[in-house]
Amino acid sequence: xxxxxxxxxxxxxxxxxxxxxxxxxxxxxxxxxxxxxxxxxxxxxxxxxxxxxxxxxxxxxxxxxxxxxxxxxxxxxxxxxxxxxxxxxxxxxxxxxxxxxxxxxxxxxxxxxxxxxxxxxxxxxxxxxxxxxxxxxxxxxxxxxxxxxxxxxxxxxxxxxxxxxxxxxxxxxxxxxxxxxxxxxxxxxxxxxxxxxxxxxxxxxxxxxxxxxxxxxxxxxxxxxxxxxxx
Amino acid sequence: xxxxxxxxxxxxxxxxxxxxxxxxxxxxxxxxxxxxxxxxxxxxxxxxxxxxxxxxxxxxxxxxxxxxxxxxxxxxxxxxxxxxxxxxxxxxxxxxxxxxxxxxxxxxxxxxxxxxxxxxxxxxxxxxxxxxxxxxxxxxxxxxxxxxxxxxxxxxxxxxxxxxxxxxxxxxxxxxxxxxxxxxxxxxxxxxxxxxxxxxxxxxxxxxxxxxxxxxxxxxxxxxxxxxxxx
DNA sequence: CGGCGATGTAACGAGGCTGTCATTTGTTCT
DNA sequence: AGAACAAATGACAGCCTCGTTACATCGCCG
Numbered sequence: 218x219x220x221x222x223x224x225x226x227x228x229x230x231x232x233x234x235x236x237x238x239x240x241x242x243x244x245x246x247x248x249x250x251x252x253x254x255x256x257x258x259x260x261x262x263x264x265x266x267x268x269x270x271x272x273x274x275x276x277x278x279x280x281x282x283x284x285x286x287x288x289x290x291x292x293x294x295x296x297x298x299x300x301x302x303x304x305x306x307x308x309x310x311x312x313x314x315x316x317x318x319x320x321x322x323x324x325x326x327x328x329x330x331x332x333x334x335x336x337x338x339x340x341x342x343x344x345x346x347x348x349x350x351x352x353x354x355x356x357x358x359x360x361x362x363x364x365x366x367x368x369x370x371x372x373x374x375x376x377x378x379x380x381x382x383x384x385x386x387x388x389x390x391x392x393x394x395x396x397x398x399x400x401x402x403x404x405x406x407x408x409x410x411x412x413x414x415x416x417x418x419x420x421x422x423x424x425x426x427x428x429x430x431x432x433x434x435x436x437x438x439x440x441x442x443x444x445x446x447x448x
Numbered sequence: 449x450x451x452x453x454x455x456x457x458x459x460x461x462x463x464x465x466x467x468x469x470x471x472x473x474x475x476x477x478x479x480x481x482x483x484x485x486x487x488x489x490x491x492x493x494x495x496x497x498x499x500x501x502x503x504x505x506x507x508x509x510x511x512x513x514x515x516x517x518x519x520x521x522x523x524x525x526x527x528x529x530x531x532x533x534x535x536x537x538x539x540x541x542x543x544x545x546x547x548x549x550x551x552x553x554x555x556x557x558x559x560x561x562x563x564x565x566x567x568x569x570x571x572x573x574x575x576x577x578x579x580x581x582x583x584x585x586x587x588x589x590x591x592x593x594x595x596x597x598x599x600x601x602x603x604x605x606x607x608x609x610x611x612x613x614x615x616x617x618x619x620x621x622x623x624x625x626x627x628x629x630x631x632x633x634x635x636x637x638x639x640x641x642x643x644x645x646x647x648x649x650x651x652x653x654x655x656x657x658x659x660x661x662x663x664x665x666x667x668x669x670x671x672x673x674x675x676x677x678x679x
Numbered sequence: 680c681g682g683c684g685a686t687g688t689a690a691c692g693a694g695g696c697t698g699t700c701a702t703t704t705g706t707t708c709t
Numbered sequence: 710a711g712a713a714c715a716a717a718t719g720a721c722a723g724c725c726t727c728g729t730t731a732c733a734t735c736g737c738c739g
Contacts, residue, residue: 233540240520322539324546324564374715391593395562404563407555412717414697421698429698437593438725439606439696605726642686643728649687660687667686669736 219264219334220244224254224280225296226273234267237323238330251275258284263291265334267326268313270297285312292333294326328404350385352433352446355424357381364424371423376401380416381424384434384444393441417442450495450565451475455485455511456527457504465498468554472562473636482506489515494522496565498557499544501528509542516543523564527552581616583677584664586655588612595655602654607632611647612655615665615675624672648673 221243223234231247238245246261248254251272258266266284270277281293295316314333317326348360354367359382364371373381383392383401394410402408421428435443452474454465462478469476477492479485482503489497497515501508512524526539526547539547545564548557579591585598593609595602604612614623614632625641633639652659666674 229541236543237540322546322560323544324560324567376716389592391591398559399563404560407553407559408717409555409719411697411719415699415717418698436697440593440609443592607727637728639728640730642730645686646688646728649689652687667735669685 220246220261221330222246222248222254222257222261222263222266224248224251224257224266224272224277225269226250226271227269230269237327241327241331251277251280254280255283255287258291259287262288265292265294265330267294267296267330270295281313292330294330294333296321296326325404350446354426355433357385366424367426373423374419376416377419377423381420384420384442385446388444388446391437391441391443396441451477451492452561453477453479453485453488453492453494453497455479455482455488455497455503455508456500457481457502458500461500461527464554465557468558469561472558480504482508482511485511486514486518489522490518493519496523496525496561498525498527498561501526512542512544521568523561523568525557525561525564527557583616585657586664588616597655598657604654605650607647608650608654612651615651615673616677619675619677622668622672622674627672 221238223231223238223245225231225234225247226249231249235245235247243264246257246263248257251274254266254268257263268277268281268284272280277295281295284291284293289312292314293312295313297316297318315329317329348358350357350359356365358364359378362373362378364373364381379401380397383397394413397413398408398410402412417434418428421431421434425431425433432447433445435445437443450473452469454462454469454476456462456465456478457480462480466476466478474495477488477494479488482505485497485499485503488494499508499512499515503511508526508528512526515522515524520543523545524543526542526544528547528549545568546560548560579589581588581590587596589595590609590613593604595604595609595612610632611628614628625644628644629639629641633643648665649659652662652665656662656664663678664676666676668674
């Protein structure tokens with residue numbers, strides 16, 4: 218099972234996180250400060266790192282940079298107080314994969330951690346989303362964020378792109394609206410299932426040859442949706 | 449159906465949560481204080497607990513700890529005012545699975561609750577059904593929700609799929625109509641046993657080579673049905 | 680062999696689910 | 710601050726599904 222490295226100085230949080238992740242099935246290692254964390258990261262090769270920004274000695278941001286420079290593929294989730302992340306850009310500069318502000322729910326931290334692990338493990342396991350995909354008359358380039366149907370350029374919004382990517386990553390498998398809400402919309406916003414229908418409709422109208430008779434974005438009545446790339 | 453225990457002293461919130469969860473299909477029990485909540489938790493064995501941190505008498509945090517020490521697998525979602533969880537440590541020490549700050553949206557609470565239930569129940573109940581199954585001329589793929597008989601694709605409805613899955617999970621064993629109604633249809637709806645006959649007939653017509661002479665979905669006269677995968 | 684209960688089958692209607700549009704809300708850019 | 714776009718919500722119609730009912734058939738038992 219995956220190993221998690223927790224870099225945190227507060228013993229109470231250490232204990233709490235240890236219990237939390239252990240019950241989730243992870244192997245947990247704890248480091249009390251930045252130097253110890255770096256050493257543990259190099260020796261343990263954890264599947265992910267949970268890093269508190271407030272650490273004695275070395276600043277958490279330097280720890281994060283060091284980890285990322287040494288093994289860029291190890292996902293790092295940062296714990297921080299609200300005031301510390303007034304600027305989200307800072308975190309991106311650090312190279313952190315995600316961050317959670319206090320107070321946070323255990324579920325949210327675990328979810329973001331697992332999402333981060335999933336993201337970084339995907340390219341390794343080979344099921345990586347190709348940068349360029351084509352199905353039917355549609356050509357998609359997730360690098361340039363350019364999409365076209367039958368050669369005609371189509372503009373997609375951010376949500377539509379995320380939804381399309383999720384569909385492509387789960388091609389030929391049925392996904393429920395709840396799964397879409399959790400994985401595409403995220404666990405912090407809770408729209409209605411109607412919203413999902415609307416976004417799917419938008420994708421159909423923009424990408425399907427005949428939006429009224431969808432070929433790629435199929436409805437599974439009473440279950441959810443399924444994306445099929447077709448021939 | 450799942451039962452939810454609400455530990456909350458404010459009658460207005462009691463009423464609101466009761467209505468909210470009832471419409472979501474849960475059975476709701478309400479406790480007014482911590483002691484009552486603990487007792488109800490032990491006797492009712494709810495699928496999840498919604499716990500207010502501000503309670504008369506016993507502090508909510510102690511109630512949470514008690515619940516978690518008594519049955520660690522019961523998910524607990526904490527309701528709290530913002531100021532009460534200024535320190536993230538408290539929440540983690542409590543062992544709560546998630547938290548929602550007041551004022552909260554009913555949808556968000558429900559979503560987090562269901563997520564918590566799903567997460568704790570998944571490993572327990574075990575998705576023992578293989579993703580792909582074949583028997584006789586039939587091939588079933590429960591991931592893509594695609595089914596075929598003799599190579600010809602067959603469209604199954606949501607209920608038919610659930611029924612088929614239940615049959616496969618209980619292969620070579622006799623199941624009564626009452627068992628099917630309880631496990632496939634659930635405790636919230638009370639159809640006639642003839643409904644079961646109809647759905648079984650649908651499965652036979654769609655999957656059996658000769659629906660009039662069923663091989664896989666056999667009738668056990670006066671008892672129920674039995675699914676045999678055949679050779 | 681005949682009666683009776685249980686089961687197979689088909690048709691109908693209510694209810695739920697989904698597609699779609701219109702409106703409101705939120706966000707970003709100027 | 711205002712405009713423009715995206716996203717979310719609500720409303721409504723159409724369709725599909727499921728549950729019920731009625732009738733035909735089958736199987737058990739005397």
